[in-house]
Amino acid sequence: MDRIRIVGGNRLNGTIPISGAKNATLPLMIASLLTEETLTLENVPRLRDVAQLVHILGNHGVDYAVKGKRYGQDPLAGQTIHLTAGAIVDTVAPYDLVSKMRASFWVIGPLVARMGEARVSLPGGCAIGTRPVDLFIEGLEAMGADISLDQGYVIAKAPDGLKGAEYTFPKISVGATHTLLMAACLADGTTVLNNAAREPEVGDLANCLIKMGADISGVGTSTLVIKGKESLHGATHSVLPDRIEAGTYAMAVAMTGGEVMLKNGRADLLQSALDTLRDAGVTITETNEGISVARNGTALKPVDIETEPFPGFPTDLQAQFMALMTKADGVSRITETIFENRFMHVQELARLGADIQLDGQSAIVTGVDELKGAPVMATDLRASVSLVIAGLVADGETIVNRVYHLDRGFERLEEKLSRCGATIERISA
Ligand code: EPZ
Numbered sequence: 001m002d003r004i005r006i007v008g009g010n011r012l013n014g015t016i017p018i019s020g021a022k023n024a025t026l027p028l029m030i031a032s033l034l035t036e037e038t039l040t041l042e043n044v045p046r047l048r049d050v051a052q053l054v055h056i057l058g059n060h061g062v063d064y065a066v067k068g069k070r071y072g073q074d075p076l077a078g079q080t081i082h083l084t085a086g087a088i089v090d091t092v093a094p095y096d097l098v099s100k101m102r103a104s105f106w107v108i109g110p111l112v113a114r115m116g117e118a119r120v121s122l123p124g125g126c127a128i129g130t131r132p133v134d135l136f137i138e139g140l141e142a143m144g145a146d147i148s149l150d151q152g153y154v155i156a157k158a159p160d161g162l163k164g165a166e167y168t169f170p171k172i173s174v175g176a177t178h179t180l181l182m183a184a185c186l187a188d189g190t191t192v193l194n195n196a197a198r199e200p201e202v203g204d205l206a207n208c209l210i211k212m213g214a215d216i217s218g219v220g221t222s223t224l225v226i227k228g229k230e231s232l233h234g235a236t237h238s239v240l241p242d243r244i245e246a247g248t249y250a251m252a253v254a255m256t257g258g259e260v261m262l263k264n265g266r267a268d269l270l271q272s273a274l275d276t277l278r279d280a281g282v283t284i285t286e287t288n289e290g291i292s293v294a295r296n297g298t299a300l301k302p303v304d305i306e307t308e309p310f311p312g313f314p315t316d317l318q319a320q321f322m323a324l325m326t327k328a329d330g331v332s333r334i335t336e337t338i339f340e341n342r343f344m345h346v347q348e349l350a351r352l353g354a355d356i357q358l359d360g361q362s363a364i365v366t367g368v369d370e371l372k373g374a375p376v377m378a379t380d381l382r383a384s385v386s387l388v389i390a391g392l393v394a395d396g397e398t399i400v401n402r403v404y405h406l407d408r409g410f411e412r413l414e415e416k417l418s419r420c421g422a423t424i425e426r427i428s429a
Contacts, residue, residue, distance in 0.1 A: 002407075004400040004414060006391035007423040008373060011258035014420040018246045018265045018290065019045040019411045020078045020239030023316075024201040026103040027178040028208055028239060029053050032062055032083035033110035034182060035212060037234030043078035044239055048407045049101055054081075056097045056104045060111070061089035076412060078239065088115050095121035095152060102175070105133060109179035112145055112156040113186035119155050131339075135169055135176035142167040143180070143187055164189025164228055172197050172309040177224075178205055184226035185214040193224040199310040200269045204240045211235035243269035244316045244382075245410065250274070250293045251320040252389050252417065254282040255327060259294035260420055267291050272313045276321065279303045280328065300324065302332035302367060309338070319345045319386035326354035327393060328367035335362040345383035348376040352390050352398065370395055377401035381409040388413065392422055399427075 020043035029050070032039040044050060054064050067080040091111050098104045098121040111118035122133065137147050137154065144163040145156045164187045169176060177197040182205070184191035196202065198220065206219040212235045215227035246265035253260045254277055267274055267286040274284045274291070281301045285292040302325060307315040315338040325332040326349055336342045346356050346363055351374045355366040373396035378384040384405040391398030400406070403426065406413055414424045 001401070001429050002403040003427045003429070004388065004403050004406070005425050005427050006373070006388065006398045006400070008371070008392055008394040008396065008398065010256065010392070010421045010423055012253045012256045012260050012417070012420040012422060013258040015261045015263050016249050016416045016420060017074070017076045017263045018241045019076070021201055021204070021242035021244070022047055022049055022409045023174075023244070024204040024239050025050055026053055027106060027182070027201065027205045028237065029057060029083060030106050030110060031182055031205060031208060031212070032057065033060060033085050033088065033107060034114060034185060035232040035234060036086050038082050038084040039212070039234055040080065040082050040236040042080045042236065042238040044081050045078060045242065045411045047409060047411055048404065049103070049409060052101050053104060056093065056101070056107070057083065059090060059093070059097060060107065061085060061087055076416070091115050091118045093118070093120040098123050102131060105136070106175055106179045108136065108140070108154060108156055109183035112140065112158050113162050113183040116159045116161065117157050119153050122152050122154060135171065135173050136179050139167045139169070139176060139180040140183065143183060143191065162187035164191040164226075166192040166194070168194040169196060174199050174202065177202050181206060181216070181224060181226065182209070184228060185209055185216070185232060187228035189228055191226045191228065193226070194222065196222050196224045197309060198222055200240060200243060208235060208237040211237055240269070241266050244314065246270060246291060247273045247314070247317045248320050248385055248389070248410070249416070250277060250282075250284070250291065251317070251324045252392060253293040254280065254295050254300065255324050255389050256392050256422070257295045257297070258421070259292065259296070261290055261292050263290040265291040272311055273317050273321070276303055276305055276313060280324070300328040300367070302328040302330035304333040306335040307338050315339060315342060316382050318342060319382045320389055322346070322356070322363060322365060323349060323386040323389040325365040326356070326368060326371060326390060328365070330367055332365045333362050334365060337361065344379045345386045348378055348383070348387055349390055351376055352387070352394050354390070372396060373398040375399040375401065378405060381405050385410060385413070388424070392417070
C-alpha cells in the first residue's frame with residue numbers, strides 16, 4: 001500500500017491549480033442516467049472515486065469514454081469524459097459496489113425516475129457516522145414511489161412514473177437533495193423541495209440539469225422548484241472548482257507560511273472558511289486568477305468554529321482547520337454538528353504532539369510550539385489530509401499510511417505541494 005513521506009519545515013510558495021470538485025463530479029456523472037443521449041463533463045478530476053463511479057455506472061449500462069490528452073497540455077488540467085446511458089441494462093446497484101462509495105446510492109433517484117424501478121444496496125455505516133438514508137426514502141415516497149427494504153436493499157418502484165410533490169427536508173442533506181432533484185426532473189408535474197441543501201455542488205448539478213433540458217428554478221436557494229419533463233437530452237458541462245481542495249491548500253499555506261496562488265479557486269464558494277482564516281491572521285486576496293493565501297511572520301491566532309451546512313463552515317474542512325489550530329497561539333474550540341463521529345484525526349494528530357481534548361461534539365485544541373513527525377494513518381479522506389498539513393510543519397519525518405483515502409479526493413496532492421517547495425513524496429509499496 002502506498003504511503004506519503006513528508007519532512008516538515010518548508011514554507012509553501014508558488015501556484016497550486018485547483019481541480020474540478022469531486023463532490024460535484026459524482027452527482028453530475030450520476031445525472032447521465034437520466035438521458036439516453038451523451039452527457040459530456042469537462043474539468044473532471046482524476047480521482048479514485050471518479051474511477052469507481054465509472055465502474056458502478058458501467059454496471060447499469062452507461063458507456064464511458066475519456067478524451068485523450070493533447071500534446072503540450074498541462075498534466076494537471078482536468079479531463080473531459082463522455083457518459084452515455086443509451087439503454088439501462090440493470091437497475092440493481094449491488095452491495096459490493098455501493099459499499100465502496102456512499103454517493104453511489106444516489107443512483108436510486110434517476111433509476112426509478114427513468115425506469116420505474118431500482119434496487120439499490122444500503123450503503124451501510126461509514127467511518128464518519130451512521131449516515132442513514134431515511135430522507136431519500138421519505139422524499140421518493142412523497143413522489144409516489146413504493147419503497148420496501150429487502151435483505152439490505154432499498155427497492156423503489158414507480159411503474160407509472162414518479163409524480164411531482166412538495167417535500168420539506170426535516171434536515172439538510174446534500175445527497176438527498178441531489179437525488180430528489182434528479183428524480184423530479186423526470187416526474188409528472190411540479191416538485192417543490194423545501195429546506196434543500198444550498199451547497200455549490202447542488203447548484204452545479206442543477207445548472208447541468210437545466211442544460212439537459214430540465215426546468216428548475218430557485219437554484220442556489222433552499223427552495224427548488226422542478227417542473228418535470230418527459231425526457232432530458234445530452235449536454236456539455238464543466239465541473240466547478242473544488243472548494244474543499246482550495247480550502248485545504250489555503251490551510252496548508254496558513255500552516256507553513258509563505259504565499260501561494262490557488263489558481264481557479266473561487267472565493268465565493270468558500271467565504272466562511274476564508275473569513276475564519278483571516279480571523280486567524282492569514283492574508284487572503286481574491287483575484288481574477290484565483291485566491292491568494294499568505295502568511296509571513298504573523299503568529300496564528302486561535303479561532304473557534306462550528307461546522308454548518310453551506311454557507312457555514314464546511315464539515316469537509318473541519319479536520320484541516322483543526323490541524324492548523326494545533327499550532328495557534330492559544331486555545332480554540334472546534335465543534336462538529338454535521339457528523340457525529342468526525343474526529344478520527346484527533347488521536348493521530350496527538351501522535352504528532354498536538355494537544356486536543358474532546359468534549360462531546362467539540363474538540364478543545366491548545367496550540368503547541370512544536371509538532372514532531374511520526375507514522376500516522378487515518379480512516380477518511382479529510383482526516384488523512386489534515387495529517388499531511390500537520391506533517392508539513394512537524395519536526396522530522398511523518399509517514400502517512402493508507403494513502404488510498406487521499407487518492408479518493410485529492411488529485412496529485414504530493415506533486416501540487418512539492419511544486420511549491422514542500423518535501424513530500426509517495427512511497428509506492
Ligand atoms: C456530502 O455527503 C458529501 N459527499 C460529504 O463529503 C460532506 O461531508 C457532506 O455532504 C456534508 O456536506 C459528497 O458530496 C459525495 P449529507 P452526504 O446527506 O450527502 C444526515 C467528503 O469528504 N442524513 O448532507 O452523504 C447524515 O447522517 C465527503 O468529500 C440523514 O440523517 O451528506 C449527516 O449527519 C464526506 N438522513 C447529515 O444528514 C439521510 O437520509 C448530512 O449528510 C441523509 C443524511
